Amino acid sequence: RRNIAVMTSGGDAPGMNANVRAVVRAAIFRGCKAFAIMEGYEGLVRGGPDYIKEMTWHDVRGYLSEGGTNIGTARCKEFRERPGRLLGCKHLIEAGIDALIVCGGDGSLTGADLFRAEWPSLIQELKDNGDITAQQYDTYKHLNICGTVGSIDNDMATTDATIGAYSSLDRICKAIDYIDATANSHSRAFVVEVMGRHCGWLALMAGIATSSDYILIPEKPSSSKGWQDQMCTIVGKHRAEGKRKTIVIVAEGAITSDLIPITANEVKDVLVERLGLDTRVTTLGHVQRGGTAVAYDRMLATLQGVEAVKAVLEVTPDTPSPLIAIEENKIVRKPLVEAVKITKSVAAAIESKDFERAMSLRDSEFVE
């Protein structure tokens, strides 16, 4: 029997609530107590009953479909430094919590991994300072921690889908369907900027799902001249074939092979100047995060929440902390430390312009 806490952290994503609901109910079902840490790591650093709340079965009623995260999320600078994590350690022990499930993006899970790795020295420091008793030290020697990936960007290595990505994709496709009508009526071109940070998954999948004319993503950069020529050739051909509308999707992280950001306005200027198209820019912004979770995210978040509870009950001090992933339609456990490591390697490969390595890292299992 454990006291299991769940938190949501980093950017909100539809399905986070469903994940919290599943963790709370699976924990109670297994005879454990469930807690919510409010406002992500901020709640850990602040501690106390306002930030660490016991949750009942009924507290999460209605959470399954709701977008965003009802237990709050925040970006917390203090948790990035050891003194902040020391406070987090103290507050968890004070609340009697011995297992933590973090639903968040790569940043949040990096923080979780660091917290886990540092835990023995944090708890030792608390004991040496007299902040915890010898008995508490023995009871909480090992923190069972587990990650589930909540992010609309679908940018975490070792999982095929992150909680929220399909809801966001659905929002984007619906918005582009709306834009389609006006584009078609006025024979206009629209440049649509979508979210995804350094990952082009949302842009690429939305492009396929809406049959857009051209897609710019960070993973397949070319020179400035390269993309401009290619886009104009393709769009020009579609227009010559009688297509009345043009949709170009730009991922927010789109870059040239010199790592220079490609903006939606720049794409618009090219379409206006080189093809003479009446062109508008639509930045979808936070609409992409809003609304209810699609069925896939409800299902993914629920199955992963249940698995996360099972995992924290089974993990021993010798097994690595797990990340709950989905791989080829199966809910699986992956070592959290490796998922974080690969995700960081992808970012490093992009920064050093090694795009092929970035792509192969994202696609492959981690091989040291």
Ligand code: ADP
């Ligand atoms: P996401 O989880 O969506 O990627 P962030 O990158 O903003 O979002 O991370 C969310 C929070 O996780 C941060 O505000 C911080 O509290 C914590 N965090 C992120 N990176 C680290 C890190 N390297 N060390 C400790 N905590 C971190």
